[in-house]
Amino acid sequence: MKKSWWKILGLVMVAISIVAGLLGPVPVLPILHETIRNIYFHVPMWFAMIILYLISVIYSIKYLNSGxxxxxxxxxxxxxxxxxxxxMGLCTGMLWANITWGEPWPNDPKLNGSAIATLMYLAYLVLRNALEEEQKRAKISAIYNIFAFPVMVVLLYILPKMTDSLHPGSGGNGTFSDLDMNDQIRPIFYTAVIGWILIGTWICSLRYRMRLIELKRNQID
Structure with a gap:
């Protein structure tokens, strides 16, 4: 139980954010209206994704140092x-865009950047499956991963700020903090962000443990 406290905390925080996100009060906003509730679901997905990709980069660096x-x-x-x-971030974003902007995928630099970044990480997985020799696969994919992360950050957070974008905080638009975040939203939003990051880390640890079991079983065979 002592080692699982953060998993329980993650479950509780996600449960609170889901209930409050669907039933709790939200500010009355033009254009967004009730869709502002999606901020509890869409944005935390990207936070969790970024943290997981960062963890991946850290362990890629560790692999190159340790083997x-x-x-x-x-x-x-x-x-x-x-x-x-x-x-999940793309799906919730497309739903939100369809309601707010009239189409699920408008020509927006942040959306296009997210598509490129997604393809880039899918290419990482394809690269791993294309290489059979274990050490060669691990080294090449680790190097690819280290370079992919800063490119992803540029695509999602830097380039959209340098051009016109529909997203808040980009292209001269105000951020969610400026426009929509108030005392009703902010506590639930940060609860959702932390909760989903913990859940994502938990899922990653479970997948890692399963891979270790497979590795040990293959070594025995």
Whole structure:
């Protein structure tokens, strides 16, 4: 139980954010109206994804320094889990865009950047499956992963701020903090962010442990 406190905390925080996100009070806003509730679901997915990709980069660096297969397994499972949150972020974002902007995928630099970043990490997984020799696969994918992370940050957070974008905080638009975040939203929003990050880390750790079991079983066979 002592080792599982953060998992329980994550479940509780996500449960609170879901209930409060669906039933709690929200400010009356033009255009957004009740869709502002999606801030509890869409944005935390991206926070969790970024943290998981960052974990993956850290373990890719560790692998290049140590050569330990465990570090490589953690790196790839962090990406595998991050892709799940990326997909949920894209789906909730497309739903929100369809209601707010009139189409699920308008020509927006942040949306296009997110599509490129997603393909980039899917290419990382394809690269791993294309290489059979374990050490070569681990080294090449680790190097790819280290370079992919800063490119993803540029695509999602830097380029949209340098051009016109529909998203808050980009292209001269105000941020959610400026426009929509108030005492009704802010506590639930940060609860959702922390909760989903904890859940994402938990899923990653479970996938990692499963891979370790498979590795040990293969070594025995």
């Amino acid at each position: 330990k297969v465990e570090h490589d397994l953690m790196a790839v499972e962090a990406v595998n889990t991050g892709i799940i949150f990326c997909a």
